[in-house]
Amino acid sequence: MFSETRDKCRVRSNADFTIPPFISFSGVILKVRNDGSLMPKLTHSMCISAMTDKLQQGDEDFVYILPRNDDMLWLGGLVQPNQWDRNLTLDYAPIRRMFDKIKEFYPPLRSYGDHDVEEVLVGLRPARRGDICLEWDSICSSVLHNYGHGGSGVTLSWGCASEVCALIDHALKRRKLIYVSRL
Numbered sequence: 001m002f003s004e005t006r007d008k009c010r011v012r013s014n015a016d017f018t019i020p021p022f023i024s025f026s027g028v029i030l031k032v033r034n035d036g037s038l039m040p041k042l043t044h045s046m047c048i049s050a051m052t053d054k055l056q057q058g059d060e061d062f063v064y065i066l067p068r069n070d071d072m073l074w075l076g077g078l079v080q081p082n083q084w085d086r087n088l089t090l091d092y093a094p095i096r097r098m099f100d101k102i103k104e105f106y107p108p109l110r111s112y113g114d115h116d117v118e119e120v121l122v123g124l125r126p127a128r129r130g131d132i133c134l135e136w137d138s139i140c141s142s143v144l145h146n147y148g149h150g151g152s153g154v155t156l157s158w159g160c161a162s163e164v165c166a167l168i169d170h171a172l173k174r175r176k177l178i179y180v181s182r183l
Helices: 002-010 053-057 092-105 107-111 150-173
Strands: 021-035 046-049 064-070 072-081 116-128 133-136 144-148
Touching: 021 092, 021 150, 064 092, 072 092, 092 107, 116 150, 133 150, 144 150
Parallel strands: none
Antiparallel strands: 021 072, 021 116, 046 064, 064 072, 133 144
16 A cells, blocks of 8 residues: 555656746845945834735835844845846835835835945745645645745744644644655
8 A cells, every 4th residue: 555655656747737827926035235334224123014905916015124143234125926036126116116215114224225225135935826725635645735924924824834743733632644755
């Protein structure tokens, strides 16, 4: 039975997969110096949010400023659905608006210009339309799916990890066969 389950998992073809509709949300961070040379050194995080259903439409209704390490700030506040390009710069209009909105929110940052932005980081946050997937695979019973968290991966990780542990614990107590890969 063990090898039968392992083989079933291995031979599953692409035709067996039903891919749920995904959406990618991109998020942007601008990295700037926080060494006290252009403004007083910032030591605490700041965030303002007017989160609404507008995020589904790609509107940027929040900003955040995060001190990182001893001399860096991360500036953010952009969520864009279906933006897959990771090679964006300050020339991209939504990033320009985000930078301007952050400087409006925290006026000491107005002394920062384009040349003070050391790096533009773009991250993709794939999500499922509707809800995350946290369930046992219907064909390969030893695979537990846990994906589609979008930009909330860190926030949801604690609850999802707890749920994964509970599902595995329940499966082990029922002596359900779980194939452990040797990879």
